[in-house]
Amino acid sequence: MSAPVQSDVAIIGGGIMGASAAFFLRRHGLSVTLLETDKVGRQASGTNFGNVRRQGRPIFQLPLANRASRIWRTARELLGSDVEYLQSGHMRVCFSDRPENVGAMEDYATKAREEGLDLEILTGNTLRARFPWLGPEVLAGSHSAMDGHANPRLAAPAFARAAIAAGAQVFEDTRITGAAKIGDDFELEADDGRLFRAPVLLVTAGAWAGKIATQFGEDFAITPRAPTMSVTEPVPYAIEPSLGVMTALEVETVYFRQVERGNIVIGGSTRAPSYPDEYRSYVLPESTMTQFEHIRRLAPVLANLSIIRVWTGIEGYMDDSLPVMGPSSNVPGLYHAFGFSGAGFQLGPGVGETMAELIATGATDIPLAPYSPDRFGK
Amino acid sequence: MTARFQRLAETDRAEVRFTVDGTPLSALAGDSLLTAMLTNGLSVRASEFGDGNRAGFCLMAACQDCWVWTEAGTRLRACSTLAEDGLAISTQQPGAAWLKNA
Amino acid sequence: MVEKRVIVVGAGPAGIRAAETLVAAGIRPVLIDEGRRDGGQIYRRQPDGFTRSYETLYGTEAARARAVHDTFEAIRDRIDYRAETLAWNVSDGRLWTARDGEAEAIPYSALIVCSGATDRLLPVPGWNRAGVFSLGGSQIALKAQACSIGSKVVFMGSGPLLYLVAAQYVKAGANVAAVLDTSPFMKRVRAAPFMAVLPDLLFAGVGLMRTLKTAGVRIATGITPVSIEGSDDTGVSGIRYTDGSGREQHMDCDAVAMGWHLRPETQLADIARCDFAFDAPTRQWLPVTDDDGRATSDGIYLAGDGARVLGARCAEVTGRLAAMAALSDMGIAGDPAARQSLLAEKARYRRFAQGLAIAFPWPHELAANVPDDTVVCRCEAVTAGTLRETVDIGGATETNRAKSFSRVGMGRCQGRYCGNASAEIVAAMRREPVEAAGRLRTQAPVKPLSIATVRNEA
Numbered sequence: 001m002s003a004p005v006q007s008d009v010a011i012i013g014g015g016i017m018g019a020s021a022a023f024f025l026r027r028h029g030l031s032v033t034l035l036e037t038d039k040v041g042r043q044a045s046g047t048n049f050g051n052v053r054r055q056g057r058p059i060f061q062l063p064l065a066n067r068a069s070r071i072w073r074t075a076r077e078l079l080g081s082d083v084e085y086l087q088s089g090h091m092r093v094c095f096s097d098r099p100e101n102v103g104a105m106e107d108y109a110t111k112a113r114e115e116g117l118d119l120e121i122l123t124g125n126t127l128r129a130r131f132p133w134l135g136p137e138v139l140a141g142s143h144s145a146m147d148g149h150a151n152p153r154l155a156a157p158a159f160a161r162a163a164i165a166a167g168a169q170v171f172e173d174t175r176i177t178g179a180a181k182i183g184d185d186f187e188l189e190a191d192d193g194r195l196f197r198a199p200v201l202l203v204t205a206g207a208w209a210g211k212i213a214t215q216f217g218e219d220f221a222i223t224p225r226a227p228t229m230s231v232t233e234p235v236p237y238a239i240e241p242s243l244g245v246m247t248a249l250e251v252e253t254v255y256f257r258q259v260e261r262g263n264i265v266i267g268g269s270t271r272a273p274s275y276p277d278e279y280r281s282y283v284l285p286e287s288t289m290t291q292f293e294h295i296r297r298l299a300p301v302l303a304n305l306s307i308i309r310v311w312t313g314i315e316g317y318m319d320d321s322l323p324v325m326g327p328s329s330n331v332p333g334l335y336h337a338f339g340f341s342g343a344g345f346q347l348g349p350g351v352g353e354t355m356a357e358l359i360a361t362g363a364t365d366i367p368l369a370p371y372s373p374d375r376f377g378k
Numbered sequence: 379m380t381a382r383f384q385r386l387a388e389t390d391r392a393e394v395r396f397t398v399d400g401t402p403l404s405a406l407a408g409d410s411l412l413t414a415m416l417t418n419g420l421s422v423r424a425s426e427f428g429d430g431n432r433a434g435f436c437l438m439a440a441c442q443d444c445w446v447w448t449e450a451g452t453r454l455r456a457c458s459t460l461a462e463d464g465l466a467i468s469t470q471q472p473g474a475a476w477l478k479n480a
Numbered sequence: 481m482v483e484k485r486v487i488v489v490g491a492g493p494a495g496i497r498a499a500e501t502l503v504a505a506g507i508r509p510v511l512i513d514e515g516r517r518d519g520g521q522i523y524r525r526q527p528d529g530f531t532r533s534y535e536t537l538y539g540t541e542a543a544r545a546r547a548v549h550d551t552f553e554a555i556r557d558r559i560d561y562r563a564e565t566l567a568w569n570v571s572d573g574r575l576w577t578a579r580d581g582e583a584e585a586i587p588y589s590a591l592i593v594c595s596g597a598t599d600r601l602l603p604v605p606g607w608n609r610a611g612v613f614s615l616g617g618s619q620i621a622l623k624a625q626a627c628s629i630g631s632k633v634v635f636m637g638s639g640p641l642l643y644l645v646a647a648q649y650v651k652a653g654a655n656v657a658a659v660l661d662t663s664p665f666m667k668r669v670r671a672a673p674f675m676a677v678l679p680d681l682l683f684a685g686v687g688l689m690r691t692l693k694t695a696g697v698r699i700a701t702g703i704t705p706v707s708i709e710g711s712d713d714t715g716v717s718g719i720r721y722t723d724g725s726g727r728e729q730h731m732d733c734d735a736v737a738m739g740w741h742l743r744p745e746t747q748l749a750d751i752a753r754c755d756f757a758f759d760a761p762t763r764q765w766l767p768v769t770d771d772d773g774r775a776t777s778d779g780i781y782l783a784g785d786g787a788r789v790l791g792a793r794c795a796e797v798t799g800r801l802a803a804m805a806a807l808s809d810m811g812i813a814g815d816p817a818a819r820q821s822l823l824a825e826k827a828r829y830r831r832f833a834q835g836l837a838i839a840f841p842w843p844h845e846l847a848a849n850v851p852d853d854t855v856v857c858r859c860e861a862v863t864a865g866t867l868r869e870t871v872d873i874g875g876a877t878e879t880n881r882a883k884s885f886s887r888v889g890m891g892r893c894q895g896r897y898c899g900n901a902s903a904e905i906v907a908a909m910r911r912e913p914v915e916a917a918g919r920l921r922t923q924a925p926v927k928p929l930s931i932a933t934v935r936n937e938a
Contacts, residue, residue, distance in 0.1 A: 039881060046884070133477045153884045157874065233445065233453075233892050233928060234426045238474035261860075262426055283924065285569040285576045289583055289935040296931065301477055304452050306928035308442075308892050382611060382715070382735070386652045388530045388626035408527035413625045420714050421610040427861035430712030433610035435858065435897070437617035437624075438521050439514060440598045440745070442892030442928060443858065455928075457620075458514075460527075 004195035005169065007031040009359060010188055012176050012212055013205030014038075015045035016345060017337050019159035019170075020071075020352025021202055023079075026166035028360035033196055034160065034168060035188065037175040037208070038279060041156025044206050045345065047313025048227065049255060049267040050152045051242055052346045053090045054117050055108070055144045058322065060370045061347070062115035067366065068350025072150060075349070079162040083155045086260060089241035090147035091131070095297065096139040101246050105142045119144050133239070133301045142246075149242045149257045152345060159352070171196075179215045181331060200359055202335045204351075207276050207316030209324075209338035216331045220376065221319055222339055226272035226281035226312040228291055232305040234262030244268070245298060254294040256302070264302065266295055272312045283310040317341040318376075325351065325371035327358070335359060336373050382433055383416040396465040397449075405461045411454060412437065412444050414461035415469075422446050422456055423469050431469075451476050484810050486803075487512060487575050487586060489567045489748060490594035492520020493544075493792050494784025494799030496552050498592045501803035503555045505812050510560040510586060512567050512577055514927075518552040520596055521616065522792040524624050525549065537623055539648065540684050544793065568925035570752040573779065578929060582936040590779050590806035593749055594799055595786035597742035600764075601897045602637075602662075602847050603864065606708030607738065608855045610715030614897075615739025619645045628654035630735025634719050636660040636705060638840040639741040640685060647688040650695045657733045659692060660721055662740070662843045664702035674835025677828045681793075700724065704846065708736055740842050742789045743900060749786075750922035752777045758915040761837045762789070763844055764900065765919035771823055773802035774809075781806050794829035797822050847901040848908035856905065857898040859891020864905055871909040878918040879903045892928060895920040 009025050011018045014036025022034040034040075052072050054065040071078065072085050094101035102123070109119040122130065123140040131141070160170050171190075178189035179201070186201040203212050207224040214220075237260055244255030245268075254268035269291035274281035288310055296303050318324060318339040328334035335358070337351050344351070350366075357364045391406040398415060405414030412434050415422045421431035423446050434444035437457045444456040449466040486502055488495045491513035502509045517525040523545040526532060534542040562579065569576035574585040599614040606612070613621070613629050615637055621627045628649060634657050635646040646659045675682045692699055702724030710717040718732045741762070749767040750756070754775040756765045766788050773781045783802035784795035801822050804814040850856065852865030870876040870885040879902050882888060888902050889895030895902070899920045907917040 039877075157885070161873075161875070232931070233442075235476055236426075236471050236473050238477045282571070285571050285583075285585065285924065286935070288569075288924075288929075289933070292931050292933060293935075301451075303930070303932040304476065306453065306930045307925065308928050309890070309894060309923045310925070311923055382630060383621065383625070383627040384631050384654065386622070386626050386628055386654060387532060388526075390531075391529050408529050408625075410625060413621070413627055417627065425608070425861055429608055429855060429861045431610045431715060432608070433613075433715060435612070435617060436598060436614045437620040438598065439927065440893065440896055441614070441617075441858070445892070445928075453930075460516075 002194070004197045005033055006197045007033040007169065008198060009200040009202060010035065010186060010196050010198035011202045011204055012188065013203060013209065013338070014040040014156070014160060014170065014172065015043065015204060015206055016041060016156040016159060016348030017351045018202070018204035019156045019163060020349045021204060021337070021355045022163035022168040022170070023159050023166060024353045024356030025359065026163055026168050028356055030360055032163065032168040033198065034163065034170045035174045035176055035196060036170070036172045039172050040160040040170065041152070043313045044315040045156040045348065046152050047229065047311055048152050048315070048345045049229065050149045050257065050265060050345065051090065051255070052085060052150050053144070053147045053242060054346065055090060055112060055119055055142060055147065056092055056246070057343065059111050059115060060367070062112065062117055064347055064350045064354060064366050066116055067353060068347050069146065071349035071353060079158045081158045081161065083158050084151035084259065085148065086150070087146060087148040090144045091141045091241040091243045092246045093134065093138045093141040093243065093298070094246045095137045095252070098247060099139060102140045105140060105246065109142060117144065118146070133299050135297050135300050137297050143241065147242070151259070155348070159349070176212065179212050181216070181333070186333065200333045200335065202337065202355060202359065204337045206338055207314045209316060209336070213336065216328065216334060218328060218330060218373070220324065220339065222316040224274045224276045224314050225317050225342065226274040226314055227267055227342060228269055228272050228283050228287040228310070229265070229267045229312055230288060230291065230307040230310040231266065232264040233308050235264070235305060237262055239264070243298065245294070251290050252294045254291055254298060256295060256299070264305065266291060266307070269294055274314045276314050281312045281314050283312045315342045323371055324373045325355070326368045326373055329374050380419065381417050382420050383413055385417060394461045395463050396461060396467065398467045399469055409461040410457050411446070411459040411461050411465065411467070412456035415456060415467065421469065424471060426471065447472055447476070451478070484589040485510065485587060486590045486592065486806055487588045488592045488594060489575070490520060490596055490784065490786065491515060491518040491552065492594060492596050492784060492795060493523060493548050494594035494795035495520070496548050497796045497799035498594060498783060498803040499559050500551050500555055501800050502807065503558045505807050508558060508560060510562065512562050512565050512575070514564065514566055516564055519545070519549060521620065523548050524620065526624055530626065532626065541792065548796070566927055567748060568927065568929050570748055578933050581930060581932050581934065583933045584936045588779060589810060590781060591752070592781040592783060592802050592806060593786055594784040594795070595745040595748055597744050597785035597789050598896055599739035600741050600743040600842065600900050601738060602740055602843065603850045603854050603856045603898070603901050604705040604708055604738070605851060605854045606710065608858050608861065609708055609710045611710065611734055612708055612716060612736045612738060615641050615645055615737045618737035619648065622648055622652055628652070629737060630733065631655055632657050632733045633735045633737060634658050634660060634731060634733045635737045636719070637739040638663040638843070639739065640836060640840070641739060643685065643688040643692065645737065646697065647691040650691055650697060656695070656697045657731055658698040658700065660703045661699070661701045662703055662705070662846065663840045664724060667841065668839040671835040671839035674831050674838065678832045681832065741840065742785060744786045744789055746786065747922040747926045749775055749780065749782055751924055752780045754780055756919065761834060763842055763914055772805035773798055774805050790826070790829045790833050794826060797825050797829070801826065844904050844914065847904035850901065850905065856901055857888040857891055859893050860887045862886055862888045867902060867905055868909050871906055876906065877910065878916070879906050879920055880918060882906050883920060889920045894923065
C-alpha cells in the first residue's frame with residue numbers, strides 16, 4: 001500500500017474548472033492534486049458546444065465572464081498550446097414570432113454595457129446586409145464582437161497539461177468514493193484504495209459533485225442533462241460569428257458555429273437522456289430531427305449540408321440554472337465550483353483563476369454572493 | 379492522359395450531357411456521376427486541407443471522398459449519384475459562395 | 481396479438497437469405513438497402529442497359545449471384561423493400577431510416593443487420609492521391625460500370641480479393657501492371673490445411689494465379705510498400721516498394737487499388753449498444769454474437785460480413801441462421817436439422833477464414849511504422865506524426881482519445897478507413913497490444929445525413 005498523496009489543495013473533478021484551478025493554484029505556489037474519474041475534460045467540458053460567449057448571461061456573471069474572456073484571449077501563450085480560440089463574434093437572434101425579445105435584447109445591452117460588454121443590436125436591412133444567410137424568420141440580432149468560440153476537446157486537457165508542467169499532479173482514471181475531513185486534512189479514497197490528503201478540497205465535479213458534497217452533509221440537487229450536438233462535413237470557412245437563438249422554448253433553442261477548418265458545429269433543441277452512474281448519455285434521433293428543423297429556420301442555407309457525427313455529454317444543472325461557487329459555510333477548507341447548468345465552458349478559466357485566488361489569498365474581486373452554495377438552504 | 383477511368387465494355391449506351399466547371403461533357407446513361415467525371419478528367423474535387431486533388435476511393439458510398447458541389451450550391455456524392463442530363467458540377471471549393479445558395 | 485415486425489438491413493446475400501427465410505415463415509419483413517438495386521456489393525447488379533453476362537460479371541460465383549438475385553425477385557412482392565434508403569440510427573427499439581430527405585423511425589421486434597464489409601486499409605505515403613482506390617472500389621468500377629480505374633493499374637495489399645480483382649481486370653482487358661502482396665508466399669503453405677476444408681475455393685484461388693501468370697502480370701510477394709508517387713494536381717504516376725529480397729523497386733502506373741482483406745461495417749450494432757470483443761486472428765473488434773447471430777442487445781441479430789468477414793457464400797448461411805434465430809425468439813419454431821446443417825457449414829467457412837488470416841496476414845507492423853509525414857486519416861488529412869503526438873505529448877492512452885485530440889477518425893468516413901491503422905499506431909506508441917488501444921466508438925449517423933431531412937411521422 002503506497003503512502004497517501006499529500007498536497008496543499010486537492011481537486012475532485014478534471015473538467016475545465018478543475019484543470020484551470022489546478023493551473024492557477026500552481027501560479028500561487030500551492031501544491032495541487034487533481035483527481036478525475038475518467039479522463040480530463042471528457043464530460044461536459046469536452047462535449048459542450050464551445051461557445052466563448054458572455055452575452056446572454058445574467059448581468060451578475062459578467063465580471064467573472066470578463067475575467068474568463070481575458071484568459072481565453074491569451075490562452076495560447078499561457079498554455080503553450082492552441083485551443084482553437086477564435087474571437088469571431090457572437091450573435092443572439094430572435095425570431096419574428098417573438099418580437100418582445102427585441103426589447104429584451106436592448107435592455108440587456110444597456111445593462112451589459114455598464115459591465116464592459118459592448119453589444120450591437122441589428123435589425124432589418126443592417127442585419128440582412130451583414131448576415132445575408134440568416135433565415136427570413138430572424139427578426140433581430142445582438143452582436144458581441146469580442147466573443148467567439150474554442151475547441152472543447154482541447155481546452156481542459158490543455159489546462160491540465162499546463163498544470164502538470166507547472167508541477168501539479170493529475171490522476172486520471174481515479175474515482176473518489178470516500179471523502180471525509182479528518183483533523184485538518186481532507187482524506188479522499190479512490191475505489192482502488194489509493195489515498196489523497198489535503199487541508200483544502202475543491203469540488204469541481206459537475207453533475208457528480210452532489211455525491212461528494214453529500215459526504216460532508218451538504219445536499220445539492222443537481223440534475224444531469226445532456227446537450228444534443230452534431231457537426232457537419234467541412235465546408236469553406238464563411239460564417240464568422242457563433243450564433244444562437246434567444247427564446248423561452250427549449251425546442252427552438254439552437255445554435256451553431258463554424259470552425260476555421262470548415263466544419264459547422266450545431267447544438268441545442270431537446271436534450272438527451274443521461275446516465276451519470278454509467279458515464280453514458282445518448283443523443284436521441286428525434287432530437288437531431290428537431291434540431292434540423294429549427295436550425296433551418298435560423299440559417300436555411302445549412303440545409304445544403306450534411307452532418308457527419310452527433311454526440312453528447314453529461315452536464316450538471318441546478319434548479320435555478322445558476323452555478324454554485326464559493327467556500328462551504330459548514331466545512332472549513334471545502335470549496336465548491338459546479339452546477340454551471342450547461343453554460344460553464346466560457347467561464348471555466350475564470351472560475352479556475354477565481355477559485356485559486358480565493359483559496360490562496362482568502363479573497364477575490366469577483367462578487368461571489370450570487371453564486372453562494374447557501375442559497376438552496378440546507 | 380486526360381481521363382482516369384478507362385471504359386472496357388458496355389459503350390453502346392445513350393449519351394448524357396453535363397458540365398464540370400462550366401465545360402460541357404458527355405457520359406453514358408447508367409454511369410455514376412463519379413464515372414462520368416473520371417472518364418472526362420483526373421479528379422472530382424480538391425481536398426479541403428491542401429493535400430491535393432481527390433478522385434473518390436471506395437466507390438460504395440462508404441468513404442465519402444467523392445462529395446462534389448453542384449453549381450446551385452448543393453452537395454452530391456458522386457459514386458452513388460446517377461449521371462443525368464443537365465447536371466452542373468463544380469470541382470472547386472466554392473469559397474464563401476456556398477452561403478449564398480439558400 | 482401484436483404483429484411482429486422484422487427489419488432486415490442490407491440486400492446482399494445475407495440480407496436476401498434472411499428475408500427469404502422470414503417470408504417462408506409467413507413474415508413480411510422490411511428490407512432496407514442503400515443500393516439502387518438488390519445484390520449488395522459482392523453481387524452488385526449492373527445498371528439497366530448493360531449487357532454483360534453473369535459469367536462475365538461474377539466468374540466462378542455466377543450461379544450463386546444468379547440464385548441470390550432470383551430469390552430476391554421471387555420474394556419481392558412479399559417484402560416491404562426500400563431501396564436507396566439509409567439506416568442511420570437505432571434508438572429505443574426503432575430503426576431510423578432516411579430516404580429522399582425524409583426520416584422515419586420504424587419499430588421492430590427483430591432487427592437483422594446484414595451491413596456487409598468494406599476494405600481494410602493500410603496508410604501508405606501518397607495513398608491520399610487521386611488514382612488510389614480501395615480494392616473493393618476497383619472491383620465496383622469494373623462490375624458496375626465496366627471501367628478500369630486507370631490505364632495502368634497496380635494492385636497492392638493482401639488477401640484473396642487482391643488476386644480475384646486483378647484477374648477480373650485481366651479478363652476484362654484492363655492493363656494490370658503488377659500484383660504486390662505484402663504477405664510472403666510461404667505463409668500460404670502453412671495455411672493450406674485450413675483452406676483445404678473448402679477445396680473448390682482453394683482451387684478457384686489457384687485458377688486466379690494461373691490467369692494472372694498467363695497474362696504476364698508481375699506478381700511479387702513479401703513486399704513492403706514505400707510510396708505512391710505523383711502530384712497533387714494529376715494524382716498517381718508510380719509506385720515504390722521493397723521486394724521480398726529487400727531491393728527497392730519502382731514502377732510507373734496511373735492507378736493503385738489497395739486493400740488488406742475486409743472489415744465489417746459494425747456501426748448499427750454499435751449504436752444499438754451491442755457488446756464487442758477483440759478478435760485476435762484478425763486484430764479487429766467484432767460484435768459479440770452466439771453461433772446463430774444473436775447479438776447482446778435485445779432483438780438485434782447480425783449476419784454476413786457485417787458480423788464477421790467469412791465471405792459471400794457464408795453470408796447466405798449466416799443470413800438464414802440469423803432469421804431462424806429471430807423467428808425462434810418470436811416463438812416460430814424452425815427445423816432443427818436445417819439449423820445444424822447451416823451451423824456445420826458456417827464452421828467450415830470459419831476454418832477457411834482462419835487459413836486466409838494465416839496466408840494473407842494484416843501487416844500490422846507496417847501500420848504501426850507508417851512514416852510521420854504520411855496521411856493516416858484521408859478525410860481530415862491528418863498525418864501519423866500528428867496522431868503520435870496525441871500519445872507522447874497529449875497523453876492519449878487509447879484510440880478515442882487520440883481521435884479527440886487529432887481528428888483522426890473524425891472525418892466524413894468516421895474512421896472506416898483509418899480506424900484499424902490508427903489503433904495500431906497508438907498501441908505501438910504505447911508499447912501495448914493493439915486491443916489495449918480499444919476501438920473507435922460509433923457515433924450516429926451511420927453515413928452523412930442531410931440537414932434538409934424532415935421527419936415523416938406517418
